[in-house]
Each structure stands twice: as structure tokens, then as C-alpha cells.
Amino acid sequence: MRFSVVIAHRDGAELLLQALSHLQAALDPARDEVWLVDNGSRDDSLARVRAAYPHVHVIENGCNNGFGRACNQAIRQSTGEFVLLLNNDAHVQPDALDRFEQNLRELPRAAIVAGQLYGPDGSTQRSHGVLPTVRAELGLGRQPLPKLAPDRPNEVETVVGACMAVHRAAIAQAGLLDEAFFFYFEETEWCARLRRHGWQVWLDPRIRVTHLKGASTRTVRRGAQVEMLRSRLLFYRRVFTPRVAALLTAWRIARLIVNGLLNAALLLLTAGLNRRLRNKVAIYGTQVAWLALGCPRSWGLPDKCPERGRRPG
Numbered sequence: 238m239r240f241s242v243v244i245a246h247r248d249g250a251e252l253l254l255q256a257l258s259h260l261q262a263a264l265d266p267a268r269d270e271v272w273l274v275d276n277g278s279r280d281d282s283l284a285r286v287r288a289a290y291p292h293v294h295v296i297e298n299g300c301n302n303g304f305g306r307a308c309n310q311a312i313r314q315s316t317g318e319f320v321l322l323l324n325n326d327a328h329v330q331p332d333a334l335d336r337f338e339q340n341l342r343e344l345p346r347a348a349i350v351a352g353q354l355y356g357p358d359g360s361t362q363r364s365h366g367v368l369p370t371v372r373a374e375l376g377l378g379r380q381p382l383p384k385l386a387p388d389r390p391n392e393v394e395t396v397v398g399a400c401m402a403v404h405r406a407a408i409a410q411a412g413l414l415d416e417a418f419f420f421y422f423e424e425t426e427w428c429a430r431l432r433r434h435g436w437q438v439w440l441d442p443r444i445r446v447t448h449l450k451g452a453s454t455r456t457v458r459r460g461a462q463v464e465m466l467r468s469r470l471l472f473y474r475r476v477f478t479p480r481v482a483a484l485l486t487a488w489r490i491a492r493l494i495v496n497g498l499l500n501a502a503l504l505l506l507t508a509g510l511n512r513r514l515r516n517k518v519a520i521y522g523t524q525v526a527w528l529a530l531g532c533p534r535s536w537g538l539p540d541k542c543p544e545r546g547r548r549p550g
Contacts, residue, residue, distance in 0.1 A: 238268060238317040239268035239269055239334075240268070240321050240334050241270050241271075241272060241311070241319070241320050242260060242272065243272045243274065243312060243315065243321065244271070244272070245311075246325045247278055247301060248278045249282070249326075250281055250286075252326050254289065256323065256326065257289070257290055257293070259447075261290075262330075262331040263329050263330065263334045269334065270315060270317060271290070271294065272295075274298065274307040276301045276307055277298055277299055277301050277542075296311060298542060300542040301539065301542060302541075302542045303419040303420060304414075304419070304420050305413075305419070305423040308413075308414055312408065319338065319403065319405060320402070320403045320408070321401070321402045322401050324400065327354075327448050329352075329446055330445055330446075332444075333400075333444055334402075340402075341404050344437065346437045347436070347437050348404055348438060349401050349436075349438045350401065351364060351396035351397065351401040351438075351439070351441075352364070352401075352440070352441060352444030353445055354397060354399055355448065357447055362397075364397050365385075366396070366397070366425070367380045367395065368425070368428070369472070369476075374485050374488070375485070385440065385442055387442050387443075389441075390440070390441040391439065391440050391441075392439055394428065394438065395429070396428065398423065399448045399450075407434070410434050410436075411427075411431045417475075419468070419537065419538065420461070420538055422468035423468075426472055429475075457539065458520070460537045462520045462523070463523060464538055466524050469489065470489065473486055493521060493524055493528075496521060497518065497521030500517050500521060501521075501522075
């Protein structure tokens with residue numbers, strides 16, 4: 238097999254079917270396979286996929302196993318020389334897999350190659366980033382993104398994981414996605430780990446991917462923000478020394494509390510009429526409550542699978 242395309246999914250049948258429809262034009266049926274890992278969908282996603290795309294391999298979790306764990310399930314069972322991790326709200330163009338393959342073969346130390354993300358209106362989305370530094374996390378200076386050449390692949394530090402091709406040889410050396418991350422920061426930690434093992438991360442602006450950004454978490458925004466905070470604090474522990482991780486954690490919590498209080502004061506001054514402020518205060522309040530209660534695992538995104546039986550990344 239050439240590519241094993243892996244899609245982690247939970248609810249949103251229409252989104253998923255659109256993504257699969259675009260993917261079909263990029264597949265070579267003789268050399269590519271598609272794996273769908275369903276994290277406990279409550280709609281008719283699976284029935285519709287099986288009816289429209291019977292060749293898709295389906296793994297049913299019956300509960301929410303998180304993004305990294307779900308992807309790892311399929312990666313372990315798949316056979317492709319390369320793996321394409323594709324969001325259920327990302328649409329690839331017909332030449333995408335061929336271009337990804339060309340890059341992975343021509344760039345011998347490329348572990349990951351990602352494409353340029355665009356919104357449905359054609360607007361450019363952020364598709365790569367720099368690894369967080371202590372100074373940046375403490376708010377002591379922004380990390381500017383390097384300007385990329387538009388007509389060739391560019392080596393970068395990190396990529397947004399909505400659509401990224403990964404060399405299985407790199408996975409074999411550096412390991413799978415870290416399953417301690419439930420949602421968010423998985424690809425950032427993976428990029429950092431792969432680079433520590435001597436691999437490279439690339440972005441090819443010629444590979445265009447339409448990304449309906451945030452569609453999968455729009456209805457569970459408070460829970461998603463808890464997951465964001467949880468993953469950020471875990472990222473500190475994974476990439477920094479214990480002392481630095483403790484410093485950054487304390488700073489992040491203090492900043493969260495101050496921002497929450499300031500926005501709550503502004504909300505009172507506006508008599509609670511500003512909807513945007515109400516939403517921000519609710520998110521800050523939920524995050525502070527999560528911290529105060531000892532960071533319970535059950536908070537965040539819903540219907541999480543039990544802890545037992547999970548394999549490390």
C-alpha cells in the first residue's frame with residue numbers, strides 16, 4: 238500500500254461525507270486505503286459511510302477515544318508506506334496524495350508534509366507554526382512566522398494537523414502520537430519529538446486543502462477549551478524541564494484567573510448584555526473550576542472512553 242488515510246470522526250455525517258467525496262478523486266484504489274475511526278457517533282454517520290463507501294475500513298469505538306488514540310488505532314492496523322491524517326472537515330484536491338508522495342520520496346528526512354489550508358471562502362488559514370518557547374509562553378515576545386516560498390516545499394517547525402502526510406519509517410523511530418493528549422497539541426508535540434529524532438517537518442503551499450475550521454468542536458466550545466488548557470499544560474511537561482514546566486503552568490493559571498476576573502468586571506459594567514463577554518466569562522469560569530477541582534478527566538469533550546486498556550503512544 239502507498240497511503241493509509243486515517244480519519245478520526247465523531248458525529249456530523251454531512252461533514253464526513255463531503256470529506257470522503259473529495260478524497261475519492263485523490264485515491265488510487267490499487268495503492269491507497271481509507272480508515273475511519275468513529276469515536277462514538279450518535280448520528281447516522283456510520284450507516285451512511287458504509288452505504289456510500291463500502292471500501293472504507295471502519296473502527297467503532299462506541300465512545301470518545303480522543304484524536305491521538307483514535308488515529309493510533311488505525312495507524313497500527315493499516316499497511317501504507319505513508320499515513321495521511323485527515324480531519325473530517327478537510328477537503329483535499331485530486332492531486333494531493335500524488336504531491337504528498339513526491340515530497341516524502343524526494344525529501345529523505347521528511348517525517349511530515351502538510352498542505353496549505355484555506356477556508357471555504359478561499360481565505361488563507363494558518364497552516365504552520367513555531368515551537369513554543371519559554372519567552373513566548375510568558376508573553377515576553379511574539380514568535381513571528383517565517384515567510385514561505387509559494388512555489389516549493391518549505392521546512393517548518395510545526396504544522397496544523399488538519400491534513401498531514403507522515404512517513405511510517407519516522408513513526409517507527411519516534412513513536413506514535415502521544416495518547417496522553419486527548420485533543421489539541423498532539424501534532425505540535427509530535428513535530429517536536431520527530432525533530433529531536435533527526436526528522437524534518439515540511440509544508441508545501443502548492444498542496445491546497447479546504448478546511449472548515451472548528452466545525453467539529455463548535456457545539457462543545459466550553460469543553461473544547463478545557464481540553465485546550467489540559468493539553469497545553471501537558472505539552473509543558475513533555476517538552477520542558479520540570480522546573481520550567483512548573484513555572485509556565487503557574488503563569489498560565491495566574492493569567493487565566495486575571496483574565497477571568499477582568500472579563501467578569503467588564504460584564505458587570507455592561508449589565509450582562511454583551512453576549513461575547515458572557516461566553517468568555519463562561520469559558521474562563523469553566524477552566525478555573527476544572528483546575529480548582531483537581532483537573533478531573535471527565536471534564537472537557539463528552540463521552541470519553543474508560544482509561545483501562547489504553548496503549549501508550
